[in-house]
Amino acid sequence: MQTQFVPLLVGFALLAFSCGAFAGAADLVTVNEPHARAVPPGQSVSAAFMELANTSAADHALVAAESPAAETVELHEHTMRDGMMAMREIPRIDLPAGQSVSLQPGGLHVMLIGLKQPLNAGDRVEITLVFEDGSRQTIEAPVRKAGVMMKHHHH
Amino acid sequence: MNKTLPLILIALSSLALGWVLLFWQPSDRPAELALDAPDGGDFTLQSAGGPVALEDFRGKVVLLYFGYTFCPDVCPTNLGFIAAAMEQLAAAESEQVQVLFVSVDPERDTLEKLQAYAGFFHPRVIGITGTPDQVAQAAALYGAAYRKVPQPDSATGYLVDHSANTYLLDRSGKMRRVLAHATAPDEIAAAVRAHL
Numbered sequence: 001m002q003t004q005f006v007p008l009l010v011g012f013a014l015l016a017f018s019c020g021a022f023a024g025a026a027d028l029v030t031v032n033e034p035h036a037r038a039v040p041p042g043q044s045v046s047a048a049f050m051e052l053a054n055t056s057a058a059d060h061a062l063v064a065a066e067s068p069a070a071e072t073v074e075l076h077e078h079t080m081r082d083g084m085m086a087m088r089e090i091p092r093i094d095l096p097a098g099q100s101v102s103l104q105p106g107g108l109h110v111m112l113i114g115l116k117q118p119l120n121a122g123d124r125v126e127i128t129l130v131f132e133d134g135s136r137q138t139i140e141a142p143v144r145k146a147g148v149m150m151k152h153h154h155h
Numbered sequence: 156m157n158k159t160l161p162l163i164l165i166a167l168s169s170l171a172l173g174w175v176l177l178f179w180q181p182s183d184r185p186a187e188l189a190l191d192a193p194d195g196g197d198f199t200l201q202s203a204g205g206p207v208a209l210e211d212f213r214g215k216v217v218l219l220y221f222g223y224t225f226c227p228d229v230c231p232t233n234l235g236f237i238a239a240a241m242e243q244l245a246a247a248e249s250e251q252v253q254v255l256f257v258s259v260d261p262e263r264d265t266l267e268k269l270q271a272y273a274g275f276f277h278p279r280v281i282g283i284t285g286t287p288d289q290v291a292q293a294a295a296l297y298g299a300a301y302r303k304v305p306q307p308d309s310a311t312g313y314l315v316d317h318s319a320n321t322y323l324l325d326r327s328g329k330m331r332r333v334l335a336h337a338t339a340p341d342e343i344a345a346a347v348r349a350h351l
Contacts, residue, residue, distance in 0.1 A: 040275030072310035146235030
């Protein structure tokens, strides 16, 4: 009698493990207008900005990032505390269903720490975004000099 | 019991109060400054090219910004906007303007590093710093607040929270405007022109 359940269990297992074949967060989040900051020679940190559009009906989150251009990559935010701009590492950037989250100067950003290559205007930086389900998306961010305003964002 | 208890309580409270008045110190460090209403004033700090005294720039409009080079976003944004403002000015105008970038992180920002950093944004930016006390005194004159924050779990090591204002001094060295963080280049250029 018990042998009847074995195929059932195998079937369930296959179904469970095949979830990886379904679209992961990386396929459902669109990255728009990524760009990284050009930095002076000898500078060891920089920031990358972008818009993340979650086109799906489920919430997702960016939980990490990697780049061959830097030793460590962290997610950071800015808040105003006691009249001072405070930058802090954050563990994740939530991407609610159907919404766009903007990583822009003065706010959220991907911080590149320990730069392994110079970032000159016109270069391109490879960044891999890691989402909460482990899925990954690799993008190329053009390097731009600060002060070049593409859009005026109101804070 | 009825009469001595209140007396004992009063005695103990007085002792506690006395201890607080005499011995208790807040644990903040002197570099944590509040944004009072400051008047500005002169100071002298160091650059890779030698000492830089604010009064050297009498006759010029000075834009003063306190930050640090390990800052990936706020400082490059403000210096970038200042540089863009300088580009909007005619050559004859920008020659009468001096931009000073004061590092509040002398631990990491050497004079050479400051020189490279400042020059990256615009030739009329000079990067200066000093001992922690000297920097604290200069910042206090302008009400520039900053605070070192250890980050044991982050590869950044420590960060420096800081007010991100640009202080505009007129040709007589008097502070006339406080331009908030990320003031657009147009506004900066207009403010500078108003005092040229």
